[in-house]
Amino acid sequence: GIQVEQSPPDLILQEGANSTLRCNFSDSVNNLQWFHQNPWGQLINLFYIPSGTKQNGRLSATTVATERYSLLYISSSQTTDSGVYFCAVAPSDNYGQNFVFGPGTRLSVLP
Amino acid sequence: DAGVIQSPRHEVTEMGQEVTLRCKPISGHNSLFWYRQTMMRGLELLIYFNNNVPIDDSGMPEDRFSAKMPNASFSTLKIQPSEPRDSAVYFCASSSQGVLTEAFFGQGTRLTVV
Numbered sequence: 001g002i003q004v005e006q007s008p009p010d011l012i013l014q015e016g017a018n019s020t021l022r023c024n025f026s027d028s029v030n031n032l033q034w035f036h037q038n039p040w041g042q043l044i045n046l047f048y049i050p051s052g053t054k055q056n057g058r059l060s061a062t063t064v065a066t067e068r069y070s071l072l073y074i075s076s077s078q079t080t081d082s083g084v085y086f087c088a089v090a091p092s093d094n095y096g097q098n099f100v101f102g103p104g105t106r107l108s109v110l111p
Numbered sequence: 112d113a114g115v116i117q118s119p120r121h122e123v124t125e126m127g128q129e130v131t132l133r134c135k136p137i138s139g140h141n142s143l144f145w146y147r148q149t150m151m152r153g154l155e156l157l158i159y160f161n162n163n164v165p166i167d168d169s170g171m172p173e174d175r176f177s178a179k180m181p182n183a184s185f186s187t188l189k190i191q192p193s194e195p196r197d198s199a200v201y202f203c204a205s206s207s208q209g210v211l212t213e214a215f216f217g218q219g220t221r222l223t224v225v
Binding site for chain 1: 144154159200204209210211212213216218219
């Protein structure tokens with residue numbers, strides 16, 4: 001099956017810093033989403049981005065499907081950005097079946 | 112919309128007891144997913160329904176697990192009998208068209224089997 005890797009596994013930032021999180025996947029996909037799991041365990045939708053670039057406030061994401069990666073940019077980080085960031089992909093060869101999650105990047109933003 | 116609603120939020124039960132987790136998807140969504148999250152295995156799909164019909168249950172660990180979707184607005188995940196290794200957070204998610212559209216997750220049920 002498809003392999004999903006995320007890097008870095010852990011990231012510690014000072015408030016106000018910028019960061020880039022990466023998601024690599026081993027096969028073509030129909031769909032890609034980024035989620036933020038906050039310290040209370042809630043999975044919050046950040047981006048639905050099978051291809052292209054999107055921005056939402058301090059966050060933006062780019063997916064280059066032909067090269068099998070996606071990037072999540074966080075600018076001017078805040079302590080509320082802490083948590084785990086997951087990318088989830090839907091493999092093209094598994095049409096309509098499943099989201100496969102990466103292992104996540106754990107982000108800690110220090111005041 | 113209230114989003115995907117799961118109940119209970121927390122469940123503590125003794126080994127051997129039956130546990131039922133409940134999910135109400137977003138109105139108008141015709142696809143529903145049950146996921147389990149553990150430290151060891153991360154987030155993994157248990158079962159996927161489309162138009163109330165189970166499409167992919169290959170992630171269901173064993174016969175102790177069963178899931179139903181009697182109508183478009185309700186699904187249950189049952190574990191009978193429960194075991195300590197079933198302790199995890201169980202998430203329900205829904206989307207309008209399988210994995211081709213954006214999926215939204217409920218707040219999860221934290222299950223502890225002692």
